[in-house]
Amino acid sequence: MNKSILGIGTVSALGAGIESIRRALDGHRSPNIEIQQIETREGTFALPLYRSVNEGLESYVPRNRLRRMDRFLRMGLFASCMAMEDSGVKISDPSRVGIIFGTGYGSLASAFGSFDSLIDDGDNCASPTLFATSVHNAMASNVSIALQFEGPLQTVSCFEMTTWGVFDLACSWLDEGIVDYVLAGVGDEYCPPRGYSVLLSGAKGVRAMDPFDFSRCSYLPGEGFSAFLLGKGEGYCRITSTERITGSQLWQNNPDALFLSANGEKGMAASYRRCMKKADRLAAYAPLYGGLPVGQGFDIAIAALSLKEGILYPSPSTAHNGRVIDKKETFKKPFTIGTIQYDREGNGGLVILSGS
Amino acid sequence: MRRAGVTGLGCITAAGENLEEMMENLYAGQRYPSAPTRFKTDLKVLPPLFEVKKQLPAIDEGQEVRTNSFIITALEEALAHAQLDWNDLDKNRVGIVIGTTVGCAFNNDSFYADYRGGKFPDISSVNRYLSSNSALCIAKKYGIRGPALSVANACSSSTDAIGIAKGWIEKGRCDLVIAGGADEICRHLYLGFHSLLNTSPEPCRPFDRNRKGLNLGEGAGIMILEEAGAAKARGAKIHAIVAAYACSSDSWHPTAPHPEGKGLVNATKAVFRDSGLRPEEIAFINAHGTSTVENDRIEGSVISRLFPKDIPVVSTKAYTGHTLGGAGGVEAVLTVRGLMDRCIPATAGFEEADEACAIQPTTKVTGIRGRAALSNSLAFGGHNAVLAFIGGTR
Numbered sequence: 067m068n069k070s071i072l073g074i075g076t077v078s079a080l081g082a083g084i085e086s087i088r089r090a091l092d093g094h095r096s097p098n099i100e101i102q103q104i105e106t107r108e109g110t111f112a113l114p115l116y117r118s119v120n121e122g123l124e125s126y127v128p129r130n131r132l133r134r135m136d137r138f139l140r141m142g143l144f145a146s147c148m149a150m151e152d153s154g155v156k157i158s159d160p161s162r163v164g165i166i167f168g169t170g171y172g173s174l175a176s177a178f179g180s181f182d183s184l185i186d187d188g189d190n191c192a193s194p195t196l197f198a199t200s201v202h203n204a205m206a207s208n209v210s211i212a213l214q215f216e217g218p219l220q221t222v223s224c225f226e227m228t229t230w231g232v233f234d235l236a237c238s239w240l241d242e243g244i245v246d247y248v249l250a251g252v253g254d255e256y257c258p259p260r261g262y263s264v265l266l267s268g269a270k271g272v273r274a275m276d277p278f279d280f281s282r283c284s285y286l287p288g289e290g291f292s293a294f295l296l297g298k299g300e301g302y303c304r305i306t307s308t309e310r311i312t313g314s315q316l317w318q319n320n321p322d323a324l325f326l327s328a329n330g331e332k333g334m335a336a337s338y339r340r341c342m343k344k345a346d347r348l349a350a351y352a353p354l355y356g357g358l359p360v361g362q363g364f365d366i367a368i369a370a371l372s373l374k375e376g377i378l379y380p381s382p383s384t385a386h387n388g389r390v391i392d393k394k395e396t397f398k399k400p401f402t403i404g405t406i407q408y409d410r411e412g413n414g415g416l417v418i419l420s421g422s
Numbered sequence: 423m424r425r426a427g428v429t430g431l432g433c434i435t436a437a438g439e440n441l442e443e444m445m446e447n448l449y450a451g452q453r454y455p456s457a458p459t460r461f462k463t464d465l466k467v468l469p470p471l472f473e474v475k476k477q478l479p480a481i482d483e484g485q486e487v488r489t490n491s492f493i494i495t496a497l498e499e500a501l502a503h504a505q506l507d508w509n510d511l512d513k514n515r516v517g518i519v520i521g522t523t524v525g526c527a528f529n530n531d532s533f534y535a536d537y538r539g540g541k542f543p544d545i546s547s548v549n550r551y552l553s554s555n556s557a558l559c560i561a562k563k564y565g566i567r568g569p570a571l572s573v574a575n576a577c578s579s580s581t582d583a584i585g586i587a588k589g590w591i592e593k594g595r596c597d598l599v600i601a602g603g604a605d606e607i608c609r610h611l612y613l614g615f616h617s618l619l620n621t622s623p624e625p626c627r628p629f630d631r632n633r634k635g636l637n638l639g640e641g642a643g644i645m646i647l648e649e650a651g652a653a654k655a656r657g658a659k660i661h662a663i664v665a666a667y668a669c670s671s672d673s674w675h676p677t678a679p680h681p682e683g684k685g686l687v688n689a690t691k692a693v694f695r696d697s698g699l700r701p702e703e704i705a706f707i708n709a710h711g712t713s714t715v716e717n718d719r720i721e722g723s724v725i726s727r728l729f730p731k732d733i734p735v736v737s738t739k740a741y742t743g744h745t746l747g748g749a750g751g752v753e754a755v756l757t758v759r760g761l762m763d764r765c766i767p768a769t770a771g772f773e774e775a776d777e778a779c780a781i782q783p784t785t786k787v788t789g790i791r792g793r794a795a796l797s798n799s800l801a802f803g804g805h806n807a808v809l810a811f812i813g814g815t816r
Contacts, residue, residue: 107542134676161670161688172527172574180614181534189463189613197614198677198802202526202574207803210671216685218669219805220582223526223574224555231571238589259537263548312567410553411562413570 069240071294071370071419072301073153075145077253078290078355078364079116083148087367090354091379097354102258104265111270113261116288116356120144126151127212134195135208138173138255142205143212145293146249150213153295155247157215164217164245166236167206167252168228170359174257176200209249217245226327226334226407227310228252229362230415234308236296246297252360253291261287264357268332275357277328277350278385280339284330288356292363294370302370303419306402311414316344320404321418322397323347323378325365327407329357337408342387345404349381349391362407366417369403373421376401426591426599427650427660428811430504432496433755435641435742436472440499444741445759448767449787453741455625455637461609469621471607472639472743487554488606489525492642492748494560497600504646504658506598508564517568517596518557519586521579521603523747525556526572529608556604568596574747577710578669578799578807579603580643581750585667585809587647597649602751604642611746612638618677626713627771628737629722629779636712639743643751645758662758662811665699665794668692672804679716683724685806686798690728693796693808701729704810705792706766708757710800711737711783712744713771717800722779734790735783736760740770750799754809757797761813765789 079097080086089095100117103110123132123140126147132140157163177200183193198204203221210219218239222231229252236248268283276284296305309317324345328338329352342348355364372378378395400422408414431441436454438444447453455470478491501508528551536543553559561570569590573579580603587601615621615638622635653660670688672680679685694700707729710721725735738756739745745752760766769783799807 105540105542160673165671174528177528178534181531181610182538184531184610184613185535185538189465189616192613192617194614194617194619197610197617200527200614201523201576201802203576203801203803203805204676206575207671207676207805210673210804211676214673216671216673216688218807219575219671219803221574222571224558224570224572225552227555227558227570234569235571235586238586238593241593242589259534262537263545266545310567310569312561315567409558411558413558413561 067241068298069237069296069305070299070301071303072155072297072299073149073295074302074367074370075148075152075293076364076367077120077141077145078118079288080354081119082122082144084152084367084371088371102261104261106265111265113265113269114273114286115256116286118290136173136176136199138175139199139205139208141291142167142251142253143209145251145291146209149293149295155295160214161216162246163215163249164239165206165210165215165249166220166232168222168232168360169202170225170228170254172202173200173204174255174260178257178259225359226409227413227415228360229407230308230310230417233305233417237305237308240296248296249293250296251291251293252363254289254358254360256287256289275330275353277330277352277383280335283332285357288358290355292367303373303421306418306420309416311416313412316341317416320344321402323403325369325403325405326350327362327365327405328352329361333410334408337412337414341406346389347378347391348389350383351381353382362405365405369405369419373401373403373419424592424594425650426588426647426664427653428645428662428758429648429653429658429660430500430646431755431758432499432503432644433752434474434492434495435745435752436474436639437741439476441755448741451768451770453770458612463609463613465616467623469616469623470625470637472637473607474640489522489604490554490556490559492604492606493520493556493644496642496644500644500646511598513565513567515568515597516566517570517590518561518566518600519571519573519583520556521573521575521583521747521750522556522605523574523576523579524605524608524611526574529610531610575805576802577746578750578801578805579747581797581799581807581809582669584645584664584754585807588664588667591647591649597652599647600644601647602642602644604748605640605746607638607640620714622713625771626740628711628713628740628769629718629776629781629783630772631774631776633713633715633718635714637743639745641742641745641752642748643755645754660814661762662813664809665812666693666697666810668696669805669807674804676803679720679800683720685804686721686724686800689806689808693810697810699794699810703792704729704733704794704796705790706734706736706760706795708753708797709735709737710798711739719778721798721800722781726780734766734788735781736766737769737783753797757795758811761795761811
């Protein structure tokens with residue numbers, strides 16, 4: 067079955083919507099960076115954070131219905147609303163729309179807020195609202211309620227393999243005819259304990275991300291949500307295949323271009339270095355949206371935009387490698403773009419998109 | 423036509439350290455709720471838990487995540503039950519899907535307390551969390567190179583995991599899938615559920631008029647699913663076929679089920695449609711049966727509307743507690759075991775029928791008629807999942 071990306075919605079440090087991504091790719095928008103001051107045993111250190119810009123949800127959902135939704139839930143709902151609007155699809159049977167979301171860390175603010183309520187107010191006063199919203203599947207449930215979709219819900223959580231997992235499962239649902247559409251999305255948020263951990267993991271002194279410099283850590287944390295309406299029909303592009311890559315194995319069919327979701331973490335360097343030979347055109351866009359386990363979602367959005375427009379956008383980071391895209395290029399269709407994100411164990415999630 | 427056959431079962435819960443021990447206790451009506459022993463709390467009334475008392479080894483150094491230890495314990499039992507020669511398998515054709523909630527979340531409250539208290543804790547617990555994703559961890563340990571997925575769908579996580587595994591086998595993606603789930607009880611979870619006012623101060627009483635809520639539990643339920651034709655060819659016993667899996671959303675409330683069980687009705691009807699089974703062919707239902715006022719009322723009402731009046735219904739949560747992300751896996755294992763044994767246990771704790779539930783669960787060990795059974799899962803957030811199994815013989 068042909069499976070396409072019909073609509074895209076994003077919330078990130080670049081702002082809201084696929085247009086914010088395009089403006090950044092065209093060089094007309096820089097990410098919103100907030101400097102966090104993180105205290106450690108060795109002193110206080112500055113950590114640049116790619117802080118998402120979230121304004122605009124109330125144009126889709128009345129404020130009173132957002133009352134019990136935390137910031138992370140609002141991000142996902144906002145991206146989902148934008149994806150639906152962008153697709154132009156009118157849903158006639160809500161029981162035929164499924165939702166598959168993925169997250170690496172879940173709603174961190176609610177989880178730690180729930181801990182706060184125990185520390186501050188005692189065991190008898192845990193916050194039920196924060197506890198309920200900290201559960202990983204709260205996002206899918208809340209979006210299903212807000213958009214009144216009655217098909218199946220699923221939440222996947224496998225750190226850097228999450229985006230692959232979401233798209234892989236979505237393709238299965240569409241192939242098996244379980245639903246006609248899947249609202250697929252991935253997201254993660256920032257919170258201070260995450261910043262503390264990032265700093266202690268090697269990000270001290272990092273001022274800018276450089277994903278192609280595999281010799282050092284250049285990871286900076288980001289947050290955001292990317293949502294996609296998937297289904298049959300013509301949209302941005304087709305989803306050609308999804309594949310889990312393990313160990314030193316690589317894949318059979320090389321895409322024309324490969325977007326690496328490399329984000330400056332040293333632990334994945336060997337994997338990304340190994341796979342760079344698998345395409346003639348390479349890019350790494352994480353310096354636009356920051357580091358997060360589901361960054362591949364944003365790369366899929368960029369790939370989809372590229373395939374729709376027939377344009378490869380310059381990679382904000384380059385390498386001493388003639389194959390890295392360093393200026394806008396047009397291409398003729400048919401054309402395939404692969405996106406891949408690796409974890410620290412060498413697992414990779416490959417998603418290949420095509421435009422024709 | 424490819425079908426997903428169940429060739430191996432493994433389980434560990436408070437009811438027993440392995441499936442045989444569990445079944446002995448279930449058929450004897452014996453259950454072991456207790457106050458929490460692994461963490462302290464200053465709650466005045468301690469809702470009982472169903473804890474696994476056995477000390478389990480970490481699966482690897484630095485991997486002291488109990489959820490994963492539960493999975494390994496159940497998996498080893500299931501592999502032995504399936505009589506598989508693991509080394510002979512093409513690992514590119516082996517997949518794993520694990521349902522869990524705690525297993526995907528960072529729950530180390532002592533790290534956070536130290537962080538908040540300005541004690542600048544080291545991040546070893548964070549690194550441990552980052553390297554302990556259940557499906558990926560076990561895939562690494564067993565050299566699995568096919569698809570590997572961790573599903574975090576609250577109470578239906580491992581029901582969904584089995585459903586996903588079924589699809590992978592039927593579509594030819596995998597020849598064998600390890601499927602099921604696990605969860606461990608931690609302090610945050612215990613207190614979080616307490617804050618929702620749906621835990622019972624006494625051992626749970628599914629479908630009983632005087633039920634007061636759920637008891638949390640922990641453990642794992644794991645199945646080995648193989649392509650049925652290939653399993654038969656290697657001489658394996660196929661204990662059941664996964665005949666259908668369906669799921670549907672209530673789209674109603676973040677924590678409460680739809681008052682008329684809309685999502686469960688839709689999922690159950692989809693199972694009938696996809697499997698070709700008729701309601702009267704269902705030998706029994708392993709209910710979600712959490713013992714909360716609302717779940718049991720709604721689930722009972724749906725069962726009474728869709729099935730014959732006297733269909734046997736059991737809630738095995740009476741013996742295991744609500745094992746959250748692991749519940750679907752545990753209950754799927756017990757459902758298949760019921761088909762194998764041709765009987766199901768009594769629902770411990772049930773004494774007096776509640777008219778609002780419209781059904782009465784088993785009150786004694788009950789022989790079953792028919793070859794098919796269902797296992798229901800109604801998740802936090804309104805997701806409903808149903809599995810249908812058609813039994814072989816033991």
